[in-house]
Amino acid sequence: MQETVLLVSLGERFDETRMRELGERLTQGLAGASVSAFAALDVEDTYVYVRGEGILPEIQARVAELLPGAHARVLHRTLDLPGASAGHDAPWHYIVETDVLPEAEADLNAWYDQEHLPGLAAVPGTVRALRYECRDESPRYLACYDLRTRETFGSPPWLAVRATDWSSRVRPSFRNTRRTMFRRVL
Template sequence: MATMPDTLIKLAGRHSPQALRLALGAVLSPAQLQTLDVLHADEADLTYVYLALAADAGQAAVDAGPALHEALRSACMALCPQPELVGLHNTLDLAGHASGSHAEWHYIVETDVRPEAEDDFNAWYSTEHMPGLAAVPGTARARRYLGTGAPRHYATYDLAERAAFGSEPWLAVRATAWSSRVRPNFYNTRRTMFRRADDSTRG
């Protein structure tokens, strides 16, 4: 299983793992940069990067907190004038139908939800929606995170086959009565399909 990320970097433009390692090398050790997970949006000029700072850097990175994120943000400005860094806290991690398969594709849903609907939203994600999508043929892994800033909620899906997204089983999970009740409470929502960079590496 891949190392659990605890930081997400969002960058305008398409940036290679080599360019990211060069920029981030001022802040991170070579060992940390060996597990850089670089994602390019399939239909947008956008790069997302997952890092596992706490696991790789030890307690010092955890204690550094905001100062470390600010150093990373400054380093990323060599690539993008307004990089965004998001701290991630994992709340659900499910092996998928295709667990263990190479996952070239990565789908992310980022959203906020109206406060009065949050309990229903969390119950739906944990007991129906994410387990249902994890069970779709071609899904390798499904995870939920709480992020710092807005949007606050992240749902991520590693896909061994891009065709899993939008397949009949996938659409059936999205079309339940509970889904129809919850989804109108979303706002500040972004849905993006990514493809892993060829030389991206995960621990």
Template sequence: MHIDSAADSSPAKPVWLFELPGIRWDESDALRARQQLSDLDLDVLTAVSEEETWIYAPAQHRRATEKSDESQLLLATMLGADINALPGYRHRSLDRLLSLGDVTAGRRQPWHYTSQTDIPEHVENEFNRWFDEEHLPQLAGVDGTMHAARYRTNGSPRYIACYDLEQREIQGGPAWRTAIATPWRDRIHKEFLKPRRLMLKRL
């Protein structure tokens, strides 16, 4: 299926990303978290190659995204744990820069591929132009990529891109490799700092 790669111009809602290294949830864990916070639309995923769980949650208030006590309370509620006995985790707020494709269809896909990096200040403007004008649109146009989005975070790595896929093999497949094989990508890619890529399975 080939998606409509029109940009989503609707107002972006603030999002929290919780990363739990060393913890691999299953479907029952995800169900428990959703039951604990039934008023929030949680997107729960577990990494394929690492022991790690990710949770995207809508931020209730913009100011709250900067308060660690708010994130601790939310995670404690999801885990059904005491706030003073939380496992190690990372928390970042995400500001959406660009969204392509169908968000709702994307949330129904089993695979969620992510790529994140910091970037030197002297090439940051070009990095953002490359991502918006070439990289994200070309990957969003690969058959089986139902939704693609990129965000600026309040932590490190500063930029994260996400792709909701019908099949895991789409990432790295022939069409994917063709989409990323450009001179502009080769030039910008050399400037990446602390890049990290992770395939996750949606629960």
């Protein structure tokens, strides 16, 4: 079954204490619900992932009540790969959010699923690599990488995966792209 996740952008940085309190309020009484949160390094934002089977409508209502200025998106997981450092702690979270030109969509999806995401998952220091699709708004595609160290991003093996001919062909078709490094706060 394909996982559905609510991704909430808070528009400000939350510290661990504040995030823990919010997480408890969001999931109170919802069996199986979980929250993870990441504060952006270069922008004032915190991304909160809320997971749990059959809880999406309740969580959306709680987000609207508790966080009226927040932006929530429903994400559908399309790929989840364990990384070369699976099982290790992952305090860093890197996300690429993008749309793509319609004529390049099939190529983008094939590239991500066959070359790019598996290649970055195989880099030492990558704990997990995931892809999501947001079907209702832009940016439509999200690639997320849980990293053991911040230095994983930009390491020679990481850069080698980014420097393929296929990457060079696909990347010019990206539109509305955001690349953000986050630090885990919950």
